[in-house]
Amino acid sequence: xxxxxxxxxxxxxxxxxxxxxxxxxxxxxxxxxxxxxxxxxxxxxxxxxxxxxxxxxxxxxxxxxxxxxxxxxxxxxxxxxxxxxxxxxxxxxxxxxxxxxxxxxxxxxxxxxxxxxxxxxxxxxxxxxxxxxxxxxxxxxxxxxxxxxxxxxxxxxxxxxxxxxxxxxxxxxxxxxxxxxxxxxxxxxxxxxxxxxxxxxxxxxxxxxx
Ligand SMILES: *[C@@H]1O[C@H](CO)[C@@H](O)[C@H](O)[C@H]1NC(C)=O
Ligand SMILES: [Ca+2]
Numbered sequence: 001x002x003x004x005x006x007x008x009x010x011x012x013x014x015x016x017x018x019x020x021x022x023x024x025x026x027x028x029x030x031x032x033x034x035x036x037x038x039x040x041x042x043x044x045x046x047x048x049x050x051x052x053x054x055x056x057x058x059x060x061x062x063x064x065x066x067x068x069x070x071x072x073x074x075x076x077x078x079x080x081x082x083x084x085x086x087x088x089x090x091x092x093x094x095x096x097x098x099x100x101x102x103x104x105x106x107x108x109x110x111x112x113x114x115x116x117x118x119x120x121x122x123x124x125x126x127x128x129x130x131x132x133x134x135x136x137x138x139x140x141x142x143x144x145x146x147x148x149x150x151x152x153x154x155x156x157x158x159x160x161x162x163x164x165x166x167x168x169x170x171x172x173x174x175x176x177x178x179x180x181x182x183x184x185x186x187x188x189x190x191x192x193x194x195x196x197x198x199x200x201x202x203x204x205x206x207x208x209x210x
Contacts, residue, residue, distance in 0.1 A: 077124050079206035081113035082106040087195030092187050093140050100144070100185045100193070102202045113204070119184045122177035126209040132185050133170035135199040136192060138162055143188030148175055152186070176210070 083102035085091060091100065101118035113120045122128065136142045138161040145152035154171035175183065185202050187193065193200050 077110070077126075077206060077209055079110035079112050079123060079128075080204070081108045081110075081120065082201060082203040083108070083113060083115060084198035084202075085193070085195035085200045086197065089195065090137070090139075090192045091195040091200070092192035093190045094187070096189050098187045100187050100200075100202070102185075102200075104198065106198065106201075110206075113202075117184075118202075119182050120204055122179055122181045122183070124206070124209050125178050126176075127207045128175050128177050128183070128204055129172070129207055130175060130183060130202075130204040131170060131172040132156070132202045133168070133200065134193040135196075136167045136169075136194050138164045138167065140192040141188070141190065142167060142169065142193055143191040144169075144171075144193065145186045145188070146171060146173060147182075147184050147186050148177070149182055174207075 083106060084104040085100065085102050086104040092098065099118045101115070102113075103115050105113070105115050108115075110123060112123045120130075130146055132144060132146055134142065134144055134156060136158060141160045142156065142158040144157075145155045147153065153175065154173045156169040156171050158167045158169060175181075177183070183204065
């Protein structure tokens with residue numbers, strides 16, 4: 001039904017209803033018996049149209065939100081890195097605590113890991129997952145700690161021994177980070193790990209933004 005017809009019928013209904021209040025004649029009674037149904041129908045049609053408009057608006061809003069998430073929104077943030085120390089022998093022992101520098105980058109989506117400093121800096125607040133693994137000999141102790149800012153979160157340890165010449169260990173954790181929080185692996189004083197190829201690694205991934 002086009003809107004001109006809709007308007008004129010509504011206008012007619014208005015007249016009919018107005019006349020109903022003072023209804024006396026046959027003609028008006030006849031009109032009354034026929035048109036009130038029509039008016040109700042039109043009212044319902046109007047309500048349906050309103051509903052449809054509201055739904056279209058909501059659909060458009062949802063579409064916009066999805067587009068926003070797909071492009072530059074927080075839902076699009078992808079952060080993941082894996083790196084290995086590389087090198088050709090023991091890293092340590094050193095007299096003080098040292099940040100382990102994983103120079104060989106395997107993956108660094110989002111560039112939040114710095115291969116010069118060995119430090120990962122959270123670019124967005126979120127839930128992250130980190131792992132580190134090491135290989136080491138028995139000639140010295142092993143002590144590695146995954147650090148969140150200045151606090152050790154999970155550690156890996158092994159004793160010095162001369163009959164157990166090859167050790168492998170590691171640890172993993174979920175961390176809730178604020179933007180700018182630093183995560184790195186610290187080698188304990190007078191301890192060591194081995195650094196050949198991809199044998200000693202540090203990895204992290206953003207699971208969800210918060
Ligand atoms: C992981 O770290 C925790 C906390 O430092 C420690 O108690 C646990 O022994 C570590 N696990 C391994 C497999 O080294
Ligand atoms: Ca051992």
